[in-house]
Amino acid sequence: MSAAQVALDRVTRVPGVRGALIASSTDGLVVAEQLMDGVDGRAAAALTGSLVARLARTTAGAGLRAPVFLHLRGEGGSILAAPGTDGLVLVAVAGPEANVGLARLEMLNAAGRLG
Amino acid sequence: MSLVNFTAREITCKLVYYGPGRSGKTTNLQYVYGRVPEGRRGRMVSLATQTDRTLFFDFLPLELGSISGFTTKFQLYTVPGQSYYNATRKLVLQGADGVVFVADSQARRFDDNLESLQNLQDNLLSQGVDVRQLPVAFQYNKQDLPRDLILTPEEMDDALNFRAVQSFSADALHGSGVFETLRGISEQVLKRLAAGTQVA
Amino acid sequence: MRALEPWVEAPLQAFLAESAARLTLLMTSSGQVVAQHGFGRSLDVMTAAALGAGIVASTEELARLMGAPKFEALVHHGGHQSCLLAAFATPRGRWIGLVVFGQETSVGIVQLFFDQLVQQLTDSAPREQAPAPRLAENFEHELDASLRALFGR
Numbered sequence: 001m002s003a004a005q006v007a008l009d010r011v012t013r014v015p016g017v018r019g020a021l022i023a024s025s026t027d028g029l030v031v032a033e034q035l036m037d038g039v040d041g042r043a044a045a046a047l048t049g050s051l052v053a054r055l056a057r058t059t060a061g062a063g064l065r066a067p068v069f070l071h072l073r074g075e076g077g078s079i080l081a082a083p084g085t086d087g088l089v090l091v092a093v094a095g096p097e098a099n100v101g102l103a104r105l106e107m108l109n110a111a112g113r114l115g
Numbered sequence: 116m117s118l119v120n121f122t123a124r125e126i127t128c129k130l131v132y133y134g135p136g137r138s139g140k141t142t143n144l145q146y147v148y149g150r151v152p153e154g155r156r157g158r159m160v161s162l163a164t165q166t167d168r169t170l171f172f173d174f175l176p177l178e179l180g181s182i183s184g185f186t187t188k189f190q191l192y193t194v195p196g197q198s199y200y201n202a203t204r205k206l207v208l209q210g211a212d213g214v215v216f217v218a219d220s221q222a223r224r225f226d227d228n229l230e231s232l233q234n235l236q237d238n239l240l241s242q243g244v245d246v247r248q249l250p251v252a253f254q255y256n257k258q259d260l261p262r263d264l265i266l267t268p269e270e271m272d273d274a275l276n277f278r279a280v281q282s283f284s285a286d287a288l289h290g291s292g293v294f295e296t297l298r299g300i301s302e303q304v305l306k307r308l309a310a311g312t313q314v315a
Numbered sequence: 316m317r318a319l320e321p322w323v324e325a326p327l328q329a330f331l332a333e334s335a336a337r338l339t340l341l342m343t344s345s346g347q348v349v350a351q352h353g354f355g356r357s358l359d360v361m362t363a364a365a366l367g368a369g370i371v372a373s374t375e376e377l378a379r380l381m382g383a384p385k386f387e388a389l390v391h392h393g394g395h396q397s398c399l400l401a402a403f404a405t406p407r408g409r410w411i412g413l414v415v416f417g418q419e420t421s422v423g424i425v426q427l428f429f430d431q432l433v434q435q436l437t438d439s440a441p442r443e444q445a446p447a448p449r450l451a452e453n454f455e456h457e458l459d460a461s462l463r464a465l466f467g468r
Contacts, residue, residue: 157361157362160365160366162369171369174362174365176362176365177358178358180461182461182462183454183458183461185454188358188361190346192365202376203373206369206372206373209344210345210346210347211345297466301462302458302462305454
């Protein structure tokens with residue numbers, strides 16, 4: 001099993017996580033994905049990739065280090081993102097009931113091994 | 116097909132210069148490009164081989180100016196003449212509003228002219244276009260060559276111009292007949308447009 | 316932004332806002348411009364349309380020869396600028412989109428919102444073809460004089 005698949009497996013096993021994918025933050029395309037039906041991976045990759053890239057530019061502009069984790073919480077759930085190396089970003093789509101803390105731990109752990 | 120923008124009052128038409136290899140299609144466009152003021156023309160694009168033979172097409176956008184309040188633009192295309200480039204010829208021919216058939220007047224190119232004309236008819240037919248319904252003008256190029264090497268315009272008419280459409284003698288290299296041909300085909304296309312058969 | 320028909324404007328405006336594209340060109344499959352944003356000279360627009368239509372036509376022909384389905388989109392990834400070229404069906408026939416974008420956006424974003432543009436164009440295209448307006452009756456009468464003036468002969 002590839003490192004990418006291992007990473008996606010570990011994240012999608014977290015209760016409440018509806019899917020995970022690895023996207024390229026530079027071009028916003030899906031590199032690998034494990035998603036439940038109804039989750040639009042292409043949109044998640046494009047929009048999260050763009051968000052991560054913009055945040056990285058923003059923090060760099062402010063003289064800060066690039067963010068290591070992003071939690072975007074909405075009414076129907078959350079988007080979690082953990083930038084890895086080589087411009088890759090691990091993205092999880094989580095429902096409102098998800099264990100976000102555990103997902104965060106798994107993602108930070110996995111993101112370090114991406115690339 | 117011509118596009119008429121009634122809001123911006125613009126007409127855009129596509130003209131294709133067709134004919135056998137080395138008959139002077141690109142030369143026609145180059146002459147027009149060299150003589151039309153810069154504000155009236157865009158960049159001339161030539162997708163050519165390393166030996167300057169047309170590989171895909173040459174393209175020259177022209178703005179003829181205003182006719183009855185409509186800014187009139189023409190897109191001039193050439194096709195590659197060599198027989199093995201038929202696939203690209205078909206692509207360029209798509210949506211043509213008028214065709215200039217540039218024939219080589221040299222007697223030794225007689226068969227090449229006939230073959231290319233037949234190929235034009237076949238390609239139009241494969242796109243559902245009847246050549247008899249399309250504005251076409253013939254240009255008999257290289258009429259400046261010695262008389263013993265070429266056929267006269269009358270002989271060229273007899274050989275190629277069965278429908279007795281407009282035909283023009285030309286020496287495209289030095290410009291003779293180039294604008295006359297362009298004017299002739301433009302007039303045909305715009306008159307057809309005015310008749311309301313081609314308005315998109 | 317310029318569009319040949321008004322119903323194209325709103326979907327195109329939304330695409331431009333969402334995608335952050337620098338240049339966008341919508342054309343028919345024979346290279347006639349339907350709408351455009353960002354080009355300076357109208358004659359350059361025609362050249363870009365001719366080249367874009369040529370690329371799409373030749374890749375489609377290539378796909379046909381290989382027995383493959385038509386390519387959905389073609390992306391040229393440049394250093395500072397990239398380009399997306401895609402053909403799509405509309406109620407008004409087959410159109411082609413040419414989008415030039417820079418590093419302020421990404422190919423994923425452009426593709427995502429381009430798909431939305433295609434959907435919105437399909438939804439907003441008038442179901443009935445508008446009757447083709449006729450040129451003024453004096454068009455043909457003025458043609459001779461105009462051609463004489465334009466060609467100087």
